[in-house]
Amino acid sequence: MHAETEVHFRDAAAKALLDPQLRANFRRAMDGLITKRKAQFPDPRDLQDLRDLSTAIRSRSLLNLPELLEQFEANCTKNGIKVHWAETCEQANELILGIMQAKGAKTLVKGKSMVSEEMHLNAFLESKGIEALESDLGEYIIQLDGETPSHIIMPAIHKNKDQIARQFSQKIKDAKYTEDVDELTAMARKVLRQKFLDADAGLSGVNFAVAETGTLCLVENEGNGRMSTHVPPLHIAVMGLEKVVARLEDVAPLYAILTRSATGQAVSTYFNMITGPRGAGEKDGPQEVHLVILDNGRSRIYADPQLRATLRCIRCGACMNHCPVYTRVGGHAYEAVYPGPIGKILTPQMEGVGVRHDLIHGSSLCGACGEVCPVEIPIPEILVRLRREATHEDLGSTVAGKGTGRTATEDWAWRLWAGVTKRPVLYRIATWFATRFGKALPAGAPLIKNWTQSRTKPVPARRSLSERMRAEGGPHA
Amino acid sequence: MPDPRTAILGRLRAAGDSGPLPALDTAVLERRQWPAAERVARLRKGMEAVHTEFLDATPATWPAVVRAFCDREGLKNLLFGPACQDGAALAAAWAPGGTRLMPYDRPVEAFKQELFGEVDAGFTSTVGGVAETGGLLLMPGPAEPRLMSLVPPIHIALLRASTIQDSFWSAVKALGWGRALPPNALMISGPSKTADIEQTLAYGVHGPKRLIVVLVDDLA
Ligand code: SF4
Numbered sequence: 001m002h003a004e005t006e007v008h009f010r011d012a013a014a015k016a017l018l019d020p021q022l023r024a025n026f027r028r029a030m031d032g033l034i035t036k037r038k039a040q041f042p043d044p045r046d047l048q049d050l051r052d053l054s055t056a057i058r059s060r061s062l063l064n065l066p067e068l069l070e071q072f073e074a075n076c077t078k079n080g081i082k083v084h085w086a087e088t089c090e091q092a093n094e095l096i097l098g099i100m101q102a103k104g105a106k107t108l109v110k111g112k113s114m115v116s117e118e119m120h121l122n123a124f125l126e127s128k129g130i131e132a133l134e135s136d137l138g139e140y141i142i143q144l145d146g147e148t149p150s151h152i153i154m155p156a157i158h159k160n161k162d163q164i165a166r167q168f169s170q171k172i173k174d175a176k177y178t179e180d181v182d183e184l185t186a187m188a189r190k191v192l193r194q195k196f197l198d199a200d201a202g203l204s205g206v207n208f209a210v211a212e213t214g215t216l217c218l219v220e221n222e223g224n225g226r227m228s229t230h231v232p233p234l235h236i237a238v239m240g241l242e243k244v245v246a247r248l249e250d251v252a253p254l255y256a257i258l259t260r261s262a263t264g265q266a267v268s269t270y271f272n273m274i275t276g277p278r279g280a281g282e283k284d285g286p287q288e289v290h291l292v293i294l295d296n297g298r299s300r301i302y303a304d305p306q307l308r309a310t311l312r313c314i315r316c317g318a319c320m321n322h323c324p325v326y327t328r329v330g331g332h333a334y335e336a337v338y339p340g341p342i343g344k345i346l347t348p349q350m351e352g353v354g355v356r357h358d359l360i361h362g363s364s365l366c367g368a369c370g371e372v373c374p375v376e377i378p379i380p381e382i383l384v385r386l387r388r389e390a391t392h393e394d395l396g397s398t399v400a401g402k403g404t405g406r407t408a409t410e411d412w413a414w415r416l417w418a419g420v421t422k423r424p425v426l427y428r429i430a431t432w433f434a435t436r437f438g439k440a441l442p443a444g445a446p447l448i449k450n451w452t453q454s455r456t457k458p459v460p461a462r463r464s465l466s467e468r469m470r471a472e473g474g475p476h477a
Numbered sequence: 478m479p480d481p482r483t484a485i486l487g488r489l490r491a492a493g494d495s496g497p498l499p500a501l502d503t504a505v506l507e508r509r510q511w512p513a514a515e516r517v518a519r520l521r522k523g524m525e526a527v528h529t530e531f532l533d534a535t536p537a538t539w540p541a542v543v544r545a546f547c548d549r550e551g552l553k554n555l556l557f558g559p560a561c562q563d564g565a566a567l568a569a570a571w572a573p574g575g576t577r578l579m580p581y582d583r584p585v586e587a588f589k590q591e592l593f594g595e596v597d598a599g600f601t602s603t604v605g606g607v608a609e610t611g612g613l614l615l616m617p618g619p620a621e622p623r624l625m626s627l628v629p630p631i632h633i634a635l636l637r638a639s640t641i642q643d644s645f646w647s648a649v650k651a652l653g654w655g656r657a658l659p660p661n662a663l664m665i666s667g668p669s670k671t672a673d674i675e676q677t678l679a680y681g682v683h684g685p686k687r688l689i690v691v692l693v694d695d696l697a
Contacts, residue, residue, distance in 0.1 A: 025675075032676055049505035056499040063498055066489040079660070085482040137682055138673035154673060161675045185671060185679040192683060197593050213658045223627060223669035223684025230623045230661070231585075241485065248655040252646035253506060256610075266523065267610035267666045270684075271645075276660035281619030284585035285660060295485050303492040 009358035012333040013325075022158060026330050029157045033321040036264025037372075054257050055376040058312035061245045065302065068211040068244045069293070075214025079276035081289045089119040092294045096121065096203075096236055097128055099290050103234050105130070105200035109192075111218070111225035112136040113205030114152055114315060115238045115294055117337045118350075121203075132203075135192050135224040137185065144171045150331030152338060153262045153317040158330050192224065202228035202286070206239035207258070207314075208251045210273075216291065217251055218272040219258065221265075226272055235277070235286040241293050242302075242311040248273075254314055257374040261318040297350040303398045306385060310345055312375040319369035319379060325362055334359060341369035345382045353390045354404025360386045413447075431464040506646045509609050513696050516608035516641045521692070523611020527667030528680055529688045536637075539693050540570035543600065543633060546689060547576035552597040554579045556629055561620035563602040563635050581622050592624065598631035599624075599685075606641040607648055612666040613690065614648055616659055623661050632685040634665075637693045 016022055041047040061068060073083045084099075086092035100108065108125065110116065110132055122132040122143070134143040138156040141164055142149060149155030156164070161179050168187055169177040175187055196202075204225055208217040216237050218225045229235045245251060259265045278285035301307050320326045320340030331339035336347040336359065344363055348356040360383055369379040386399065391410070393403030420426050438460035443452040451458075463471070479487065511519060521531055534542040547555055558564040559580040571578050576597075585592065601621050605614040613634050617623040626632050642648035645664065649655055654662065669684030680686055 029676055046505055046508075049502070053502060053505060056501050060498050060501070063496065066486050069486065069489070085480075085485055087481045087484060091481060135683070136673070137671045141673065154676075156673055157676075159675075161677070164674055181674045181677040181679050184674055185682050189682055193593060196683075197589060212655060215658055221669070222671050222682045224682070226623075226627050226663075227683055230627065241489075248658070249646055249649045252644065252649055253503075255645065263672070267607075267612055267645075267664070269527070269665065269667050269670055271612075271664040273654075273658060273662045274660070275658040275662070279618070279660045282660065283581060283583065283619065283622040284624045285622075293485075295481070299485055299488040299492070302489055 008335055009333060009362045012335060013329040013362065016329040016333045021160070022330050023328060025158055025160050026327055029154070030321050030327045033264060037261060037318065037321070038264075040260040040264050040266060050253055050257050051374055051376055053253050054314075054374055055312065057245060057250045057254060058314070058375045061250075062242065062302070062308060062311055064246065065242070065244070068246055069241060072209055072211040072214060072244050073293075075211065076291060077214075079214045081214065081216075081276060081291055084290065084292045086292055086294050087296075089294070089296055092119050092238065092292050092296075093121055093124040095292050096238070097125065097130070099234070099236055100125075100130060100201055103200065103288070105234055107195075107199045108132045108201045108203055108236075109135050109195050109199040109224075109228045109232065110139070111202070111204040111220065111228040112139055112155070113203065113238055114149075114337065115205055115240055116203060117149060118296060119238070119294070121238075133192075133195055133199075135195065135228055136220075136222060137188055137224075140188055140192065141167070144168075148332070148337075150339065151317060151320060152315055152340075152342075158332065192227075196224075196227040196231045199228075199232045201234040201236060202230075202232040203236045203238065204229050206237050206243050206291075208254060209239055209244040210246075210248050210251060211244055212247050213275060215248065216274045217255075218270070218274065219255065219268050220272070221269040223270060226270060229272070229274060230285055233287045235274075235289045236292065237274075237289070238292045238294060241295055241298050242313075258314050258316050261316040261372065261374045297400070300398050300400065301349050307349060307382060307399070309377050310342075310349060310382060312377055313342055313346070314375060315342075316374055318372045318374065322368040322372045324364060324366060324368065334362070341379045342377075345377075345379055345386060348386055348390075348401075349399065352401030352404070353386055353399050354401035357390050357405035360390060360405075428466075431466075434460050435462055435464050435467070503646075506644060509644045509647075511608055511643060513638070513641070516606075516643065517638045517692070517694075517696070519608040520606050520611045520641055523609075524666055524688075524690065526611070527670070529611075529667045529690055532689060532691045534691050534693050536693055536695050539635060539691050540567050542691055543567060543635075544571065544576070546633065546691075547598070550598075550631075552576045552631070554595070554597050555633070556581050556592075556596050556599040556625055558601070558621040558625065561602055564600070564621070567600060581625055585622065585624060592628050596629045598633055599626060599629040600633045601626050601635070603634050603636050604640065604652060605648055606636050607643075607645050607664065608641050609644040610666065612645070612664045614642075614652070614662070614664055616662045618659050618661075626663075626665065627684050630681065630685055631687045631689065632665075632668075633689045633691060635691050635693065637695050639695045 125132045141156040150158040165179045206216045207219045277289040326340040344359045389399045389402045390405030443457045554577045556579045603613045668688045671682040
């Protein structure tokens with residue numbers, strides 16, 4: 001199975017590399033985001049202090065996770081928010097369907113939510129006859145084309161204006177062709193406003209969940225998150241169980257570093273705090289608020305002290321923006337809900353390190369992701385750890401599918417290597433041949449072909465080190 | 478089979494040994510402090526950078542400033558909360574003719590179509606502002622419903638200079654938001670915007686296209 005999936009990323013990446021439009025779209029977008037982020041952190045000391053504080057807040061939250069979740073749940077319940085728990089995506093989907101059916105709800109408008117992407121909620125609801133419409137402009141654009149997000153913050157970043165103009169003129173009723181961004185935005189506004197007005201239910205993610213008050217915090221620029229959570233009579237929120245923090249004041253530095261890292265904004269347009277459904281005397285807001293807390297492998301990641309750092313992630317996307325691999329191949333090549341560096345460590349841990357063996361090798365380990373991560377997740381170290389887990393069964397770890405990423409070729413190569421190096425005579429013969437005839441090896445030979453595709457072929461020295469030592473009369477000759 | 482909640486919390490507990498909690502050094506947040514006049518200037522600069530418009534007023538003139546804006550823009554109507562103190566003051570000063578004051582005094586279900594289709598602007602109070610990044614703090618509730626600051630194409634917000642805090646962090650503490658929060662509270666820094674099409678900024682994608690802050694100078 002692993003051998004089959006391994007070629008996925010490689011093939012998809014190779015294909016993406018041949019698409020000049022895609023490469024230009026990503027290059028331009030990522031360069032812009034890198035510059036904007038940098039401008040937000042003019043003082044290196046401030047940045048480091050803010051990172052340290054944010055890391056400490058997230059680490060503390062995780063250390064107290066079970067207690068905080070219980071406190072959070074109790075406060076939500078007190079506030080009138082109905083809390084549900086799901087082990088798997090299937091359970092979470094069924095819960096949402098049940099909540100909607102109980103209210104007779106047939107249409108759902110969605111704010112941006114990566115967890116709902118994780119659940120493939122839209123496809124599930126559609127199979128049950130419920131319309132689920134994405135209302136974030138980027139999400140709406142890709143939903144029109146039946147695509148998935150290629151970035152966790154900017155889902156439609158892979159498309160340019162001309163592509164969107166063409167798509168709108170074909171897919172939106174009565175739309176004329178225009179490449180004017182304001183006009184395109186106005187078209188989407190018109191369609192979506194009617195949907196907010198008509199929808200039976202709204203769905204959102206959660207950026208931060210506050211235990212001490214039982215509050216769901218939402219960070220957004222467009223206002224579609226507020227529309228989805230305040231206009232329909234029913235609001236359903238979904239979150240991964242790691243999202244909780246102890247206090248509202250803990251959220252302030254996390255929010256500050258989130259928007260700056262993500263899009264280079266000092267602040268988002270809206271920071272929305274939802275602590276309950278429509279209260280006594282209130283004239284608007286949903287009648288019911290439900291919250292689904294999803295595990296989907298997170299408690300397994302939590303069990304390992306080193307891998308637990310993965311759960312500190314605040315989903316800012318900075319690691320993607322700075323990743324030389326992501327910038328060149330784009331988000332779709334990963335064929336995963338979470339692309340880029342965080343996806344490379346999160347996806348294999350959720351789905352099994354054998355199944356997504358391909359992803360952990362799609363990195364140059366340059367370290368850029370770890371360097372920009374606002375909560376100091378050691379992504380490169382975790383990647384190296386997962387690479388080892390993928391080929392070793394003997395470790396007492398909880399990583400799913402450990403040891404299943406070992407390939408027959410790899411096995412064979414290492415055994416041969418061990419066999420040769422353990423036998424001095426064989427080793428000498430092998431090096432004699434390699435030094436005399438290595439040069440003649442064609443660049444297209446198996447095993448070295450991948451290397452020589454974009455690099456000069458390595459040429460072995462004319463004599464091995466021990467031969468030279470002998471010839472020069474060295475001490476160990 | 479235990480229910481998901483018990484199973485999940487059980488696994489998290491079993492993962493156990495937490496070790497010492499890392500200390501929280503908030504010096505980086507405490508460094509962000511400015512005198513009152515500078516707080517006003519910072520807020521203004523931050524919000525103007527994201528297309529918020531400002532109107533200057535005093536404690537005595539602000540209703541007239543709101544009125545003059547509505548007339549100048551030729552607004553048909555202005556949605557307001559009659560039970561809110563600032564809303565009531567606005568209504569008391571409102572001369573007949575021109576822009577019509579429209580009270581948000583019914584459940585939204587009774588006028589959803591009208592709210593989405595007919596309302597030109599909404600007027601709300603604020604409970605403070607944030608100097609560091611530029612932002613308004615709002616606490617919608619029975620007197621000032623949530624959708625007033627979201628659905629109409631123009632949002633007019635009343636901000637008293639004396640209520641501007643240094644940062645979001647200090648505002649959370651000053652307002653006691655950590656102890657208790659109403660069903661909805663929020664910070665707004667500008668009109669609704671998106672950069673989802675080729676990183677090009679476009680305003681008014683779902684919420685208000687314009688945010689007008691009536692800044693009341695009450696520092697003296
Ligand atoms: S891993 Fe770090 S940089 Fe990447 S999305 Fe998460 S918080 Fe942001």
